[in-house]
Amino acid sequence: MNITIWNEYRHEQNNPNVAKVYPEGIHTQLADILDAYGYTNVRTATLDEPEHGLSQEVLDATDVLLWWGHKAHDEVNDEIVDRVVKRVLDGMGLIVLHSGHHSKIFRTLMGTTCDLKWREADEKERLWVIDPSHPICADIGQYIELEREEMYGEHFDIPEPDKLLFVSWFEGGEVFRSGCTYQRGRGKIFYFRPGHESYPTYYHHCIQKVIANGVSWATPSNTTKQQYGNVKPLEDITGKEYE
Template identity: 55%
Template sequence: MPSPKPPTALRVTVWGEGLHEQRDAGVAERYPDGMHGAVAQGIAEHLGEAAVLRTATLAEPEHGLTEEVLAETDVLTWWGHLAHREVSDEVVERVRRRVLAGMGLIALHSAHWSKIFTRLMGTTCTLRWRSVGERELVWTVDPAHPIAAGVPHPIVIEQQEMYGEFFDIPVPDELVFISSFSGGEVFRSGCTFRRGHGRIFYFGPGDQDYPVYHHPDVRRVIANAVRWAAPRGGGAKPRLEHSDTGWWAAGGDEQP
């Protein structure tokens, strides 16, 4: 259930599979409140009373993403890994419609291969990977972007799974961060996209085998992204409309 906040607060739903924490004692020790719990805590640390937070997981009815929940969500964060295929196509389509209507989406780490991200991108979203606990440096390439506000250059993550190019995504609308790894690879680790009225941010850092979602700078980036992705208007999915000649003479934006 969401915590009580002022009516003007951003309504944020933090979604996670919630499986690694149940199956791996090491993950449960790193994330005693779940990975989604750590992400939610980081957002709360930075946004405070400006956000009302709820969490949802795969095991809940409709994955916790009912029509009612999504109607009350301004920004949705998504982390998945083990069970991308188990996410209901009906729920994915429901989320997609909400993004097109203006809901923000923050796709985290292995959510690059989630159904919702690949559907919105229209590509495979595949990449190189290796998990041996390498150092990741997250370099800011757009320091004027709101998502980079207050973020050091670079963010130093001592242990992290390597994600590297080629990353099969569309050309980002904005490239905010590029990561380099001690094994030599680079990765477009912070990318923005717009679909319909909705804003999308993909952020690479954050694996179950390392305590990355406790990293203060990673938490700051996610909180900044939530604020940036908040709806700016719209409210309805773009649609096909018939337009008669001279419609503007009957009142401008409205059809006669």
């Protein structure tokens, strides 16, 4: 399996507090997670690379794409957005992390604003497992508890998920749909909320396990590509002409 991890990589370069948490960038930490789980064909890409590191050649060779963005959503070129969306529809898996909910790619695939409430106040977060039978939730237990995280609160303006996997409770009282799956075209999508840049969330073993599970789940299925448009009949149609 070929995996590409995309990160805008701005906070880590401009904010010393974030650089202390992720000195080599969030994308590098995510790559280390997948390496620890035995994924060997992992590459990274960042916003300021040519074509944002997502050339057609790279995307064509990618089975699952992980996406982390926050402060520079508008800087992602629309041509690249269209390119990624097409690959998802054609079968590439997509894992959207934390503030990637407002990325052009996720909003395009959801068809909604993907707006929500938020607050950064060092709050405890408890992510309750809603569907323990789902493979993304394997070996997680009843909940994941994070000592400090950014709060995201309802209403979250997304379509009803195909599967709701996690619901978060925050110390300030809000709740949030933090783990949602979708299918768009032939591609599988998993949105997973935790991962604010100033907190060491991606070092938490349960968060790492969910991400690794998500990558495995989002792997493209070996199904026949469907044919669309005008087609000839499989059988003779008596007395009918067709184009």
